[in-house]
Amino acid sequence: xxxxxxxxxxxxxxxxxxxxxxxxxxxxxxxxxxxxxxxxxxxxxxxxxxxxxxxxxxxxxxxxxxxxxxxxxxxxxxxxxxxxxxxxxxxxxxxxxxxxxxxxxxxxxxxxxxxxxxxxxxxxxxxxxxxxxxxxxxxxxxxxxxxxxxxxxxxxxxxxxxxxxxxxxxxxxxxxxxxxxxxxxxxxxxxxxxxxxxxxxxxxxxxxxxxxxxxxxxxxxxxxxxxxxxxxxxxxxxxxxxxxxxxxxxxxxxxxxxxxxxxxxxxxxxxxxxxxxxxxxxxxxxxxxxxxxxxxxxxxxxxxxxxxxxxxxxxxxxxxxxxxxxxxxxxxxxxxxxxxxxxxxxxxxxxxxxxxxxxxxxxxxxxxxxxxxxxxxxxxxxxxxxxxxxxxxxxxxxxxxxxxxxxxxxxxxxxxxxxxxxx
Amino acid sequence: xxxxxxxxxxxxxxxxxxxxxxxxxxxxxxxxxxxxxxxxxxxxxxxxxxxxxxxxxxxxxxxxxxxxxxxxxxxxxxxxxxxxxxxxxxxxxxxxxxxxxxxxxxxxxxxxxxxxxxxxxxxxxxxxxxxxxxxxxxxxxxxxxxxxxxxxxxxxxxxxxxxxxxxxxxxxxxxxxxxxxxxxxxxxxxxxxxxxxxxxxxxxxxxxxxxxxxxxxxxxxxxxxxxxxxxxxxxxxxxxxxxxxxxxxxxxxxxxxxxxxxxxxxxxxxxxxxxxxxxxxxxxxxxxxxxxxxxxxxxxxxxxxxxxxxxxxxxxxxxxxxxxxxxxxxxxxxxxxxxxxxxxxxxxxxxxxxxxxxxxxxxxxxxxxxxxxxxxxxxxxxxxxxxxxxxxxxxxxxxxxxxxxxxxxxxxxxxxxxxxxxx
Numbered sequence: 001x002x003x004x005x006x007x008x009x010x011x012x013x014x015x016x017x018x019x020x021x022x023x024x025x026x027x028x029x030x031x032x033x034x035x036x037x038x039x040x041x042x043x044x045x046x047x048x049x050x051x052x053x054x055x056x057x058x059x060x061x062x063x064x065x066x067x068x069x070x071x072x073x074x075x076x077x078x079x080x081x082x083x084x085x086x087x088x089x090x091x092x093x094x095x096x097x098x099x100x101x102x103x104x105x106x107x108x109x110x111x112x113x114x115x116x117x118x119x120x121x122x123x124x125x126x127x128x129x130x131x132x133x134x135x136x137x138x139x140x141x142x143x144x145x146x147x148x149x150x151x152x153x154x155x156x157x158x159x160x161x162x163x164x165x166x167x168x169x170x171x172x173x174x175x176x177x178x179x180x181x182x183x184x185x186x187x188x189x190x191x192x193x194x195x196x197x198x199x200x201x202x203x204x205x206x207x208x209x210x211x212x213x214x215x216x217x218x219x220x221x222x223x224x225x226x227x228x229x230x231x232x233x234x235x236x237x238x239x240x241x242x243x244x245x246x247x248x249x250x251x252x253x254x255x256x257x258x259x260x261x262x263x264x265x266x267x268x269x270x271x272x273x274x275x276x277x278x279x280x281x282x283x284x285x286x287x288x289x290x291x292x293x294x295x296x297x298x299x300x301x302x303x304x305x306x307x308x309x310x311x312x313x314x315x316x317x318x319x320x321x322x323x324x325x326x327x328x329x330x331x332x333x334x335x336x337x338x339x340x341x342x343x344x345x346x347x348x349x350x351x352x353x354x355x356x357x358x359x360x361x362x363x364x365x366x367x368x369x370x371x372x373x374x375x376x377x378x379x380x381x382x383x384x385x386x387x388x389x390x391x392x393x394x395x396x397x398x399x400x401x402x403x404x405x406x407x408x409x410x411x412x413x414x415x416x417x418x419x420x421x422x423x
Numbered sequence: 424x425x426x427x428x429x430x431x432x433x434x435x436x437x438x439x440x441x442x443x444x445x446x447x448x449x450x451x452x453x454x455x456x457x458x459x460x461x462x463x464x465x466x467x468x469x470x471x472x473x474x475x476x477x478x479x480x481x482x483x484x485x486x487x488x489x490x491x492x493x494x495x496x497x498x499x500x501x502x503x504x505x506x507x508x509x510x511x512x513x514x515x516x517x518x519x520x521x522x523x524x525x526x527x528x529x530x531x532x533x534x535x536x537x538x539x540x541x542x543x544x545x546x547x548x549x550x551x552x553x554x555x556x557x558x559x560x561x562x563x564x565x566x567x568x569x570x571x572x573x574x575x576x577x578x579x580x581x582x583x584x585x586x587x588x589x590x591x592x593x594x595x596x597x598x599x600x601x602x603x604x605x606x607x608x609x610x611x612x613x614x615x616x617x618x619x620x621x622x623x624x625x626x627x628x629x630x631x632x633x634x635x636x637x638x639x640x641x642x643x644x645x646x647x648x649x650x651x652x653x654x655x656x657x658x659x660x661x662x663x664x665x666x667x668x669x670x671x672x673x674x675x676x677x678x679x680x681x682x683x684x685x686x687x688x689x690x691x692x693x694x695x696x697x698x699x700x701x702x703x704x705x706x707x708x709x710x711x712x713x714x715x716x717x718x719x720x721x722x723x724x725x726x727x728x729x730x731x732x733x734x735x736x737x738x739x740x741x742x743x744x745x746x747x748x749x750x751x752x753x754x755x756x757x758x759x760x761x762x763x764x765x766x767x768x769x770x771x772x773x774x775x776x777x778x779x780x781x782x783x784x785x786x787x788x789x790x791x792x793x794x795x796x797x798x799x800x801x802x803x804x805x806x807x808x809x810x811x812x813x814x815x816x817x818x819x820x821x822x823x824x825x826x827x828x829x830x831x832x833x834x835x836x837x838x839x840x841x842x843x844x845x846x
Binding site: 005006007008009030033035036039040041042043044046047050065067068069070071072073074075076078079093094095097116118125128129130132133134138139142144149151153165166369 | 428429431432453456458459463464465467470473490491494495496498499501502517518541548552553555557565567572576588589
């Protein structure tokens with residue numbers, strides 16, 4: 001893409017009301033735009049990152065045999081009442097769909113009693129759907145997931161993409177004949193999650209945690225270490241065994257109960273969580289199957305979430321320097337930031353075409369009204385992994401300058417070797 | 424995909440509360456699941472159709488240079504007030520994000536005054552975003568679009584995917600220095616829209632219409648003829664010139680004002696609309712640019728919508744027979760429905776692998792507990808364009824039976840020619 005065509009521009013200064021590093025860098029780079037506290041638009045660069053992460057997740061979950069669906073934001077009271085999650089009276093958005101006549105009960109004053117909640121999770125909805133299709137042990141196991149917008153009325157929406165009122169989530173639900181099969185799948189999802197985070201450039205720590213609003217038993221979180229993280233975990237520095245402080249009996253400097261290594265207390269960001277739900281939702285919503293002996297049994301369930309927009313925030317918090325974000329190759333909006341200086345458009349255009357012909361994603365800074373300094377600053381701020389500079393200085397040697405975003409030193413590469421070096 | 428793994432099943436009967444043909448067929452085939460009136464989950468088959476249409480739209484709009492973004496469902500009052508669309512008091516969902524304490528002002532009774540609306544369109548939001556980035560004539564023109572969930576509180580949500588409370592929409596917005604440039608782009612979008620609908624198997628009729636809640640001037644709709652359509656258009660049977668009855672002075676059997684042909688009144692479904700907005704939104708939200716002479720000017724805008732979920736409903740209404748949907752190749756969940764009979768799994772598996780290795784999307788009915796009749800009925804109901812049957816009858820001749828969904832007669836194709844005939 002030609003940067004002259006990109007409708008967003010970078011900003012020298014972050015908005016004054018943004019305190020979180022991720023929001024400051026992502027806003028300055030033109031990845032996101034803040035509409036209201038905790039509500040962000042994904043601009044072209046930001047959406048490219050979001051879609052790359054989605055693609056990684058889809059690949060990994062399809063490989064687990066999970067089937068992609070799309071549920072809806074408006075969740076009917078009828079689904080949430082049976083599990084007693086309708087009456088949870090903090091943190092959610094409720095609304096009603098009663099018809100209004102002109103001038104009567106204007107929706108700007110939604111005073112009627114609510115009969116919908118904006119979905120903050122979909123266990124109930126999918127359990128009710130599954131009840132239409134599952135009747136026999138032969139129908140099990142199965143798993144379905146969606147990538148969909150979620151809503152929570154966060155009072156402390158000051159952390160950029162780490163804590164949104166509206167955010168993008170991947171939620172996966174699995175259905176099993178018994179707990180043993182759930183545990184098998186739970187383990188597979190754990191491994192898939194660790195691969196997903198690794199592919200997104202993050203080292204996630206598998207952490208035992210409380211069930212929250214989902215289940216009474218223990219659950220597991222995927223935490224990435226970050227000083228700005230709102231979570232605290234106690235982790236073994238040797239074997240990485242970790243517990244969320246909320247449930248942990250460990251203290252800083254304790255010995256690891258698994259390997260005897262040293263335990264340390266760390267700030268972290270939760271980027272995913274998995275819940276062995278058991279039969280809580282299936283029992284409440286009547287999801288049963290008939291087993292091999294003809295006996296009705298409740299279906300055993302698991303639920304598994306990844307906050308995709310939060311993941312972007314986490315990467316921006318963790319992978320940056322004073323000049324901007326440092327995107328991992330896998331999720332960068334573009335692989336290459338190609339910069340032309342000194343009016344050497346002919347050579348730059350040719351290189352741009354050669355790279356894109358090879359399927360390499362290039363952000364091409366073709367702007368003629370920017371200085372070299374401005375272009376370099378933008379490249380650092382936007383943070384693509386490779387910066388390629390076409391300028392007089394090196395074209396005289398029939399070469400271009402290539403620098404990795406996370407390295408200090410550039411190298412000269414002959415013009416006719418650039419494409420090959422990028423594939 | 425193996426049909427034995429698909430967690431949905433077809434249904435012999437449509438739900439009693441569904442009257443619309445599209446909802447009945449899509450539900451029976453396992454494409455959608457009704458959660459509430461006007462609120463549907465896209466099941467694996469339905470989501471495949473949705474994503475194929477999205478892909479077509481993305482291709483065509485990217486070719487117009489439009490940039491993909493993602494705005495949010497919760498639209499702040501601050502955006503809608505300047506254009507006086509906050510006080511529209513019918514048809515929308517309002518809510519508030521005031522923090523609640525446990526037991527106080529439970530969101531099940533959202534009685535506080537609303538400060539958000541669930542987005543039913545995004546002119547205001549994107550205009551406000553553009554105001555951050557647009558300052559000079561050099562920044563124009565540009566266009567941005569999103570594929571995003573929209574919300575309208577439809578009192579008559581009885582038409583399946585044709586009229587939803589929550590639905591998937593593609594909305595494109597363009598920004599120009601003057602009306603002439605808007606008209607140029609408007610024409611390009613018109614052509615792109617006609618291509619999009621054609622690629623989705625629909626003959627859309629470009630129709631002059633009223634501005635609705637978007638603009639005071641005339642706008643244009645894309646209508647497809649259908650007896651169940653809620654719109655009425657007066658169209659020339661010779662040149663296809665058409666006007667929405669709401670604004671037309673033409674009557675049935677009049678002569679066409681353009682070519683003198685015969686005008687007929689027809690029911691139709693609106694699948695897209697385009698609006699020359701002028702400066703209504705830019706003026707209200709302060710989106711100006713400085714022209715070549717240094718003079719401040721309001722930006723001229725256009726807005727362009729396609730109801731993607733409605734499009735699926737329209738295709739199902741228009742392209743079906745007594746046995747089910749007949750998907751156009753381009754948007755079918757799978758190209759081939761491969762059916763194995765008589766326990767000839769070995770040959771069928773081989774063919775399944777050969778087809779999928781060639782990138783052909785195959786729904787493989789590998790179920791061993793279904794009769795031939797049940798499998799054929801399912802294939803008709805799901806409606807993939809090609810049905811391939813592997814059975815004793817034809818394998819004896821070293822062939823399989825191939826039938827197009829929209830044709831009555833099957834033909835025999837030698838086993839080793841099947842893949843080639845499908846590419």
